[in-house]
Amino acid sequence: EVQLLESGGGLAQPGGSLRLSCAASGFTFSSYALSWVRQAPGKGLEWISTISGSGRDTYYADSVKGRFAISRDNSKSTLFLHLNNLRAEDTAVYYCAKVTTGFGYWGQGTLVTVSS
Amino acid sequence: NFILSQPHSVSESPGKTVTISCTRSRDSIASNYVQWYQQRPDSAPRTVIYEDNQRPSGVPDRFSGSIDSSSNSASLTISGLKTEDEADYYCQSYDSSSLWVFGGGTKVTVL
Numbered sequence: 001e002v003q004l005l006e007s008g009g010g011l012a013q014p015g016g017s018l019r020l021s022c023a024a025s026g027f028t029f030s031s032y033a034l035s036w037v038r039q040a041p042g043k044g045l046e047w048i049s050t051i052s053g054s055g056r057d058t059y060y061a062d063s064v065k066g067r068f069a070i071s072r073d074n075s076k077s078t079l080f081l082h083l084n085n086l087r088a089e090d091t092a093v094y095y096c097a098k099v100t101t102g103f104g105y106w107g108q109g110t111l112v113t114v115s116s
Numbered sequence: 117n118f119i120l121s122q123p124h125s126v127s128e129s130p131g132k133t134v135t136i137s138c139t140r141s142r143d144s145i146a147s148n149y150v151q152w153y154q155q156r157p158d159s160a161p162r163t164v165i166y167e168d169n170q171r172p173s174g175v176p177d178r179f180s181g182s183i184d185s186s187s188n189s190a191s192l193t194i195s196g197l198k199t200e201d202e203a204d205y206y207c208q209s210y211d212s213s214s215l216w217v218f219g220g221g222t223k224v225t226v227l
Binding site for chain 2: 035037044045046047050059061095100101102103104105106107108109
């Protein structure tokens with residue numbers, strides 16, 4: 001059974017940083033691209049980043065490019081998202097998702113709140 | 117870049133059928149697969165349709181997907197509506213410049 005478990009969310013100040021983690025199990029981790037998708041309170045889903053199975057290729061939405069960095073540790077089946085220079089509009093639940101044709105499996109999400 | 121447009125909300129009675137549209141703003145709807153996700157309140161999204169019209173295991177056959185090139189849109193149809201189908205539904209597709217794109221979501225209310 002595919003399982004994705006996010007952690008690392010919490011309260012951060014504007015301009016601050018956080019690192020989110022997503023622990024995966026139930027599939028061959030290095031064979032799949034993984035993504036982060038976020039959802040601001042009361043809003044829709046927004047794709048923000050994807051990393052290839054090897055980690056060599058990364059993709060970002062314009063809204064986070066230059067501020068967020070996606071990475072993975074295939075030896076530990078863990079996905080990361082480094083959030084830097086945070087803004088109030090980054091407040092959201094952040095989901096990790098396994099990429100199949102779309103986003104086949106989702107974690108339960110971790111809440112990031114950016115506020116002073 | 118392209119946009120996927122969905123109606124804000126739809127409502128119907130239990131046992132009836134509801135169809136949600138998802139219109140692609142540019143390029144053919146058939147150029148990349150469309151997925152549909154269901155998100156119940158306070159829950160993570162889950163896939164109900166992938167690759168335009170495929171159902172993951174565990175998704176009831178009351179859920180079906182299609183694409184229509186004449187209107188450049190995809191549709192999610194839920195037949196035999198149940199109260200448990202009350203949720204937000206999002207379409208999603210892809211292209212090489214916009215990458216992964218979601219529609220704005222449609223709230224389905226079962227009256």
